């Protein structure tokens with residue numbers, strides 16, 4: 368029998384508590400204030416399987432776990448009641464893809480075709496304005512959780528189960544049909560003008576992603592759109608995707624040999640990726656290399672020289 372996988376929390380001392388959260392079953396709550404970008408814990412999966420296993424695949428994986436691990440597995444939340452067999456229902460309620468679900472989609476995520484069960488992280492509820500990021504550490508085979516903003520003592524810690532750049536209606540539809548619950552997060556509880564304004568910003572950011580990608584020959588326009596997207600992400604308290612936009616801005620700057628502003632943008636991309644994925648992540652490491660030497664980028668000096676602008 369393998370020894371029980373344990374979440375690695377000792378660096379933080381007493382930071383988290385699993386407790387009942389009104390209307391959402393159990394959840395994870397901060398027992399002290401936590402700074403933005405802090406490491407919360409890392410956790411190895413209890414077991415991993417391809418994302419759509421059968422009930423017997425799951426029972427097979429559980430048979431290799433200790434009795435205590437099996438017992439803990441069957442205490443996890445089940446959003447499917449009797450619609451599915453218990454082991455499968457618990458898997459469907461709690462599995463996490465082994466990938467970096469919420470940072471810039473710049474670096475390929477080789478482990479995305481596997482999913483896993485994490486006994487502690489299964490207690491994270493979902494928020495569409497999350498304050499926690501999760502990233503899969505391929506080298507150490509652990510999921511790493513960090514804070515995306517400053518957290519007050521007593522605040523619930525949540526990551527997002529679905530794409531935060533969708534409208535409230537679409538997010539609620541996905542969370543209901545694919546995850547089996549009605550989302551009660553603050554963003555999904557907005558009503559009237561507030562809900563419409565939040566939808567408008569999130570959809571605009573999604574549209575700007577696409578538009579920025581089509582600005583290859585118009586770097587000035589590209590940077591203007593990036594600044595607009597960053598402003599809307601800030602207004603939505605979504606740090607997600609910031610690093611990706613900053614990396615795009617860096618590329619516009621190197622295209623036209625504006626290496627001063629290129630450095631400012633890639634520095635910001637590095638800072639954000641340290642918060643969302645940690646300083647040892649592939650993205651943070653790549654940004655650091657370009658920060659040291661922006662001229663090493665393959666797009667350097669492809670267009671006529673001009674000066675753009677740096678982050679606000």
Ligand SMILES: C[S@@+](CC[C@H](N)C(=O)[O-])C[C@H]1O[C@@H](n2cnc3c(N)ncnc32)[C@H](O)[C@@H]1O
Nearest residue numbers: 391392393444446490491492493548550551552
């Ligand atoms: C992975 S578990 C999270 C921990 C769970 N609350 C528990 O008691 O163990 C997922 C389940 O938590 C509940 N949940 C998570 N996020 C929620 C949210 N934003 N609104 C309402 N329920 C939520 C749903 O029942 C969902 O199926």
